[in-house]
Amino acid sequence: MKLGIIGCGAIGTDLALAADKIKEIEKIFLYDIKEKASEDLCNRIEKAEIKKVKDFLPLVDVVFEGASQQAVHKYAEEVLNAGKDLILMSVGSLIEDDFMNKLKNIARVKKCKIYIPSGAICGIDGVLSASIGGLDDVTLVTTKPPESFGKSYFTRKVLFKGNAREAVKKFPANINVAASLSLAGKGFDSTKVRIVADPVVSRISHKILAHGKFGRLRVELENMPNPNNPGSSYMASLSAIATLKKVIDPIHIGI
Ligand SMILES: NC(=O)c1ccc[n+]([C@@H]2O[C@H](COP(=O)([O-])OP(=O)(O)OC[C@H]3O[C@@H](n4cnc5c(N)ncnc54)[C@H](O)[C@@H]3O)[C@@H](O)[C@H]2O)c1
Incomplete structure (x- = not known):
């Protein structure tokens, strides 16, 4: 499986480091609007390469968004139109019903999925x-x-x-x-x-x-705060990694 990551901040970094150790993941493409963020992360990841979203899209199976609401508005339709699954952290971007329904319809037509990790809450x-x-x-x-x-x-x-x-x-x-x-x-x-x-x-x-x-x-x-980034909840990163495992694993525990 090949993974594309949009956003190399607190959560994107934790996800990329975890993905690097998952044997089913062969390649990780990184993109961040701040070049330095993707370069710094790329240096820590064996399987990583930096590419723009439009360049990595044909090569990946699943895309992880850990960037911002603006990034969701910019890339989500493109990702789904390419038939790729999308794991979306900036879930606040779905507050507008029209936008969310548009994404749902594309995913339905293209037979791909939008995964929303439970993030910083449980239950x-x-x-x-x-x-x-x-x-x-x-x-x-x-x-x-x-x-x-x-x-x-x-x-x-x-x-x-x-x-x-x-x-x-x-x-x-x-x-x-x-x-x-x-x-x-x-x-x-x-x-x-x-x-x-x-x-x-x-x-x-x-x-x-x-x-x-x-x-x-x-x-x-x-x-608890993220040990690598006190501004972020650790559970948000853990739920992102658990969702990536759900995409990969044959057994899904819980709903
Ligand atoms: N679902 C949840 O419970 C939950 C919990 C925490 C954070 N979040 C959301 O997840 C996202 C990431 O959180 P984080 O703590 O890793 O943030 P962060 O600020 O540490 O990292 C975000 C990274 O994305 C990059 N970025 C921003 N806009 C971009 C764009 N348009 N294109 C490419 N890269 C872009 C930034 O340069 C930064 O490096 C945020 O939107 C945050 O609100 C969700």
């Missing part, structure tokens, strides 16, 4: 399954130390309460987790979001609360 599998039986309520509670918002509160403060669509406008840093949960469950308008600044906590946590015909679900993930 997406449960919410997806539960949505089939009917979900009454899905709430995301994101709690961060006040410094993450550039503030210094001495008591817990709810900074936002509303739906996911409004939340991502006011707190764009929350866009990917709110988007993944909305796509798995009740959509952007019906997924409730609370954003909390809490001086007691030292880590970013995401709690999912859901109930419906299946019963009740409560999942909380306290994220």
Whole structure:
């Protein structure tokens, strides 16, 4: 299998380093808008070569996007039109229904897949399954130390309460987790979001609360920072690597 990577930052780097050790992956093509980022990473990867997206596209089986929403808007259609599977990290780019439906239709026609890793949250599998039986309520509670918002509160403060669509406008840093949960469950308008600044906590946590015909679900993930990049949640990189393994492995555990 040959892999193309768009974005050689925190997650792209972790994915490329892991892919280098996966025996089924013969070749890794790297592209980053910042030449130095792709050059630095290329020097650390045995199977890697730097190429522009349009040049590596005919050569690869799967493309990993770990870049930005702009990159998704620029490349996703091209990748899918070439019939290649796409693993997409910048899931906030799918907030516009027209764009997401366009990508879905291309993937259907070209018989390829768009994989969305669960990223910096857990419980997406449960919410997806539960949505089939009917979900009454899905709430995301994101709690961060006040410094993450550039503030210094001495008591817990709810900074936002509303739906996911409004939340991502006011707190764009929350866009990917709110988007993944909305796509798995009740959509952007019906997924409730609370954003909390809490001086007691030292880590970013995401709690999912859901109930419906299946019963009740409560999942909380306290994220450790990426050891190579403190600005990124380690779980986001791990979920990207697990998704790449899912594309490769004959057995899929969970949904
Ligand atoms: N789904 C999730 O839960 C989740 C979690 C963390 C991050 N993310 C998203 O994943 C993406 C990558 O995250 P990261 O922490 O690795 O970010 P990062 O800033 O460390 O790396 C992004 C890299 O992509 C490159 N890039 C940006 N735009 C590009 C373009 N148009 N073409 C090519 N390269 C481009 C940048 O130069 C940078 O090197 C971001 O969009 C981030 O919001 C999603």
